[in-house]
Amino acid sequence: GAVVSQHPSWVICKSGTSVKIECRSLDFQATTMFWYRQFPKQSLMLMATSNEGSKATYEQGVEKDKFLINHASLTLSTLTVTSAHPEDSSFYICSARDLAGDYNEQFFGPGTRLTVL
């Protein structure tokens, strides 16, 4: 199946700093990528849909100025958490849809665990 990488896999930062997370589709082109956040023992929460060459579509309640998304190419999307605070500590997961796949399913990256001190 299609492979999606995510970097870094974990990061610890001080409150007030910004953190950039990269999501890459390694063996397919993804016009659409998705960013999720997951708190312990909870399900995935879609934050935004990232479209190549255009602005991301954010879900209700997600601050677009705080969570900057850039989908610069068909294989790369980045999420930048600006001025991070402890409440932003979470597991961030990206996914990409392979339109050439059998089921149009989303393939997930391994996730990034963010801890803000």
Place this chain on the structure above:
Amino acid sequence: GQNIDQPTEMTATEGAIVQINCTYQTSGFNGLFWYQQHAGEAPTFLSYNVLDGLEEKGRFSSFLSRSKGYSYLLLKELQMKDSASYLCAVQDSNYQLIWGAGTKLIIKP
């Protein structure tokens, strides 16, 4: 509104069979997915149903009834490594995935 319901937690014995149910109410329907997620890891794709009926893939099978808004994931010959959360997700009319809260499956020896 859009809603997906699945049990929070289930327990089963190694070697046995377990059925995880999922009911949904969504704006449109373009398929239902089951994903497996081990603790601390990202979800991995298990199955996809868009037509009514049973899809079998090795030890795992998934069933769909669109008229009832109902699906189940059937796991046979349970192994300890099957201990994980199982997520049901429905693709709505905008091809957006609506996620259930997940069912944590605990396998006991």
